Amino acid sequence: MxxxxxxxxxxxxxxxxxxxxxxxxxxxxxxxxxxxxxxxxxxxxxxxxxxxxxxxxxxxxxxxxxxxxVPSDAPQARIFAEYDVYNRELEMYDVVLPKMSQILEEAGFTDKLMAKAIIVDHSRTIMILEDLAPLRYTNADRVKQLDLTHTKLVLDMLAKFHAAAIILNQREPDLLSHNYASHFFSREKEGYEEVFIGLFRAFIRYVKTKPNLSSRYAAKLEDIVTNLMDYAGRSVDVEEKDLQTLVHGDCWTTNVMYQYDDEGNPTTVLPIDFQFSTWTSPAVDLHYFFSTSLKTDVKELETELVQYHYYALKRTLEALNFKGVFPSLFEYQLQFERRRFLSVVIANTFQPIMVYEGCEDPEFVNLYQDTPEGVKFQDSMYENEEIQRRIDTILPILDAKGFLDAH
The missing domain is CATH 3.30.360 (Dihydrodipicolinate Reductase; domain 2)
Incomplete structure (x- = not known):
């Protein structure tokens, strides 16, 4: 209609x-x-x-x-209005992405960075975009998740995205200084606090059903939940010495689309959905992407994947004649590691939703509210055996690194 x-x-x-x-x-x-x-x-x-x-x-x-x-009477409408996600994406398609695309084109990069906008109507808060399906762009399977080839294409794309934003900020420093400060974990906003705390409590509830996990981690996780948004917010904070850029902010399997050759091999990738683009460390995109979208054997290559993105970003910036200070690989790995708390939250709360195959009602409020319908949906998310294996793997690592302790 x-x-x-x-x-x-x-x-x-x-x-x-x-x-x-x-x-x-x-x-x-x-x-x-x-x-x-x-x-x-x-x-x-x-x-x-x-x-x-x-x-x-x-x-x-x-x-x-x-x-x-979403309709104004939808439960999530209040949250998205608080974070101004719609106006942010309108500006991304209307102003920022075309300028970033032009920067890349000037240096000879030809891959599309965005779907073309037929019209961006700020008065109605709508956009009409080109349909990518006739151009043979399609999503990879969100449940099967991404192999190494798909993953590296996304890292190459993110390198171009991050590099173009760095150059754009140098050319027009006022453009990205206003509408790109808020993110999922913004301390001055409240909407997503309710969502993430509800999701995290569902995760704790699952941990408590496993005696071997509960005895080691339940108490620590209970302590974390009282400071969840502050700890996660620190992961998005940047210091003067950190590499800073505009990140996609919601980079996972469903928000990237691939083209494939006749043998079914992915050849190019295009990002979509820019409601949560934020000025922060590019490592934020890497943690979010790694924690939501990679096959287990690819996720195990995380350190090498950070290195891959680092060199792709460095090469792209050199091609764009970047003149600023760029960190060493060692410094970049440290900047990534300092943000690992994001994986405490994203891997254990978002990923179960993103690979969900169950039959419970996926209404937005059921993701986090402790209603009977909500609890039923949340508990069913953790019935996924692959999710359970990942939790068994990630909790000892996070604990050993100190990310489950008060900090």
Whole structure:
């Protein structure tokens, strides 16, 4: 169902501007949902189909993606409004990403950094983007997760993203200084505190069902939950000596799309969904990505993957004629390690949602509220045997590194 304002006249005006064709005529307009229930909690995505006649008299049919805010009566609407995620993404598509793309193009990088925006309408808080499906972009399997080839493509993409943002900030230092400070763990905001504490309590509840885990870690995890947002917030904080850039902020399997060759090998990757782009350390993107999206055997290569990203970022910055101070690999690994508390939170609370295959109701409030429906959903997340194996592996490591102690 199309919103009332999305008329043939509206889309015709947008397409005339985008294609620079004042004679373009829209002949037909229709739509269907672009995501299933539980696949996207932050926005409403609709695939719209347009049949139109450009100036040459031919008839074309193309599809586009309409992105809207969730309805104002949705439980999560208050949270997303507090973090201003919609206006942030509008500015990303309208201003920031085109400038970053131009910076990369100037240096000869040709891979797409973004889906083209047909229109960014700030008055309605909507965007209409090119549909990436006809360009043969598709998501990898979020449950099977990413092998090494898929992973390295994302790290190469993030290196370009991070490098372009560093150069953009040098050219226009005021552009990224206003709307990119808040993140999931912002201390001055409250919405995600309720979400993450609810998720973390569900994780503790699972740990307590396993005597070998409960005896060693339950008390420490109970102590952590009282300081959860502060500890996680410190992981996003940056100091003057830290490498700083704009991060994607929500980089995981479903927020990157791949093109494949005829043999099924991934060849290029494109990021989507920039509601949580934040000015911080690039290591924040790496922790989030590693903790949510990698196959177990790839995750075990974490130190080497940080090294891979480091050199990709360094090469890209050199190609962009970066003149600033760049850390040594040793310093960069330390900056990554200091943010490992993110994996305490993300790996143990977000990843079970991201690979969920169960049949409980995936309503947003069920992720974290202690209602009967919520508890049933949360407990079912930890029935995944692969998640259980990962928890068995990660808790001793985090404990040995001191990240389960008060700090």
């Amino acid at each position: 199309l919103p009332n304002w999305l008329t043939e006249e509206y889309i015709q005006k947008a397409l005339r501007s985008f294609y620079k064709d004042e004679q373009l005529r829209v002949l037909k307009l229709w739509a269907k949902p672009a995501t299933e229930k539980g696949e996207n909690f932050i926005g409403v995505m609709t695939r719209i189909y347009v049949e139109f006649e450009p100036r040459d008299g031919s008839v074309e049919k193309k599809s586009y993606i309409l992105k809207q805010a």
